[in-house]
Amino acid sequence: MIQIEGGVTAAKGFKAAGIFAGIRKKKKDMALIYSEVPCKAAGTFTTNIVKAAPVKWDMEMVRNSPFVQAVVVNSGVANTCTGSVGMGYCKDMAVTTGSCLGIPAESVLVASTGLIGKQIPIDKIKLGIQNLVPILGNSTEDGILAAEAILTTDTKKKELAVTIELGGKPVVIGGMCKGSGMIHPNMCTMLSFITTDVAISKELLQEALSADIKDTYNMISVDGDTSTNDTVLLLANGMAENPEITEKNEDYEKFYRALNYVNTYFSKRIAEDGEGATSLFEVKVINAVDKEQAAKLSKSIVSSNLTKAAIFGNDINWGRILCAMGYSGAEFDPDQVDLYFESSAGKIKLIEDGIEVFYRKEVAAEILSKSEITVTADIKMGCSQATAWGCDLTYEYVRINAEYARKYTTNNYLII
Incomplete structure (x- = not known):
């Protein structure tokens, strides 16, 4: 597997565009992805009972x-809690896109992100679609413009592409995503759009995506809030002309590993770009009885606000980590736990068999001062492990979320 330049337009046959349509204030706010040929589609969506209209539309289209x-x-308005009018606007978006591209409305997926409870400015969006279609392109720059147009409180675009060889043919997986706040395990406030030219059955495409999000997007947390618009879409147009993957053979495993690489990269980029964050906080639980135990423990640690605040303050308060493990719902023996902190400044052991060991506090503080910090908890019960990702909790996070309505709202729309 080789990482290559590009994102959502890297795979053969995919085009994209991003523009300012006037939904947000001065920032690009609409994107379009298009495949020259029909695609097989897979999707995973928020577990929140309150689901946005675009989520409901996409769930139906992906399924049927x-x-x-x-x-x-x-971006800018989420089209959530908008009733039948909001669902009608999803159809309007699909019909307008289909008409402009000459494809059925049922082959168009829609996504929205932004303020909950406001109707989308459908006239601006329809005009935006009409302006997007003529400028669709397959260049790296076209992909960048699309990646920028889906951002809300994100501070940077998030895109990636890789290539692998399947059946003697080069296959590309590329994509883009957004996510910064309202991030929590079991799908988070994020949109992720992955495109590939692989030839694969729809059933295996969905199975690969559903299995992979358990180890990627479902293992990140910024603030403990699971959103209403979470969507991951995976489109495969088959233009690589590899022998179609119809069973779980070696080609399927290679494709799955490449998909995992892309989704892991996106998960880490979302976590490190959490609202107000200054560092990526990675948690590894090793030597667990099984994957489920390791996942519960790692997610509990990475979701702990007390631990996240300690990371921000460069405070080696390891008691908060053991506390978070203790209420995770996973059984373990705290008297067997070894705990390590690691960053580019080095690695230290803080506790052994549940008891604090000697370490130099100035060295520990230096480790915590870096932009990427890893906590490893060895629970000595088996051979399984899991990794979760989050970020520190800062004053800036509170400011951003306290000032949404006052600072970012214009004409009843949230500009983020």
């Missing part, structure tokens, strides 16, 4: 539409 060929996205 014979193929997908485009995804249209707006």
Whole structure:
């Protein structure tokens, strides 16, 4: 597997565009992804009972539409808790996109992100779609513009592409995502759009995505809030012309590993770009009885606000970590736990068999001062492990979330 330049337009046959449509204040706010040929589609969606209209539309289309060929996205307004009018606007977006591209409305997926409870400015969005279609392109720059247009409180674009060889043919997986706040395990406030030219059955495409999010997007947490619009879409158009993957053979495993690489990268980028964050906080639980135990423990640690605040303050308060492990719901023996902190400044052991060992506090503080920090908990019960990702909890996070309505709202729309 080789990482290559590009993102959502890197795979053969995919085009994209991003523009300012006037939904947000001065920032690009609409994106379009288009495949030259029909795609097989897979999707995973928020576990929140309150689901946005675009989530409901996409769940139906991914399940029942014979193929997908485009995804249209707006940022600034989420189209959530908007009733039948909001669902009608999803159809309007799909119909307008389909008409402009000459494809069925049922082959168009839609996504929205932003303020909950406001109707989307459908006239601006329709005009935006009409302006997006003529400028669709397959260049790296076209992909960048699309990646920028889906951001909300994110501070940077998030895109990646890799290539592998399947059946003697080069296959590309590329994509883009957004996510910064309202991030918590079991799908988070994020949109992720992954495109690939692999030839694979729809059933195995969905199975690969559903299995992989358990180790990637479902293992990140910024603030403990699971959103209403979480969507991961995976489109495969088959233009690589590899022998179609119809069973779990070696080619399937290679594709799955590449997909995991892309989704792991996106998960870490979302976590480190958490609202107000200054560092990526990675938690590894090793030597667990099984994967489920390790995942529960690592997610509990990475979601602990007390631990996240300690990371921000460069405070080696390891008691908060053991406390978070203790209420995780996973059984373990605290008298067997070894705990390590690590960063580019080095690695130290803090506790052994549940008891604090000697370490130099100035060395520990230096380790915690770096932009990427890893906590490893060895529970000495088996051979399984899991990794979760989060970020520190800062004053800036509180400021951003306290000032949304006052600072970012214009004409009843949240500008983020």
